[in-house]
Amino acid sequence: MFHFNGLSVKEICSTLSIPEGTVKSNLHYARGMLRRKLEGVAAGK
Numbered sequence: 001m002f003h004f005n006g007l008s009v010k011e012i013c014s015t016l017s018i019p020e021g022t023v024k025s026n027l028h029y030a031r032g033m034l035r036r037k038l039e040g041v042a043a044g045k
Contacts, residue, residue, distance in 0.1 A: 002027055 001007045
């Protein structure tokens with residue numbers, strides 16, 4: 001929602017009825033997972 005739909009953290013909180021910290025935490029972990037996947041692809045794994 002943040003990257004694909006261009007919603008702000010506050011808009012996501014409102015839409016999903018969850019705390020701002022939860023949205024930020026989920027974004028943090030998702031970026032980490034994506035980073036690890038892309039590093040593997042770049043390394044040819």
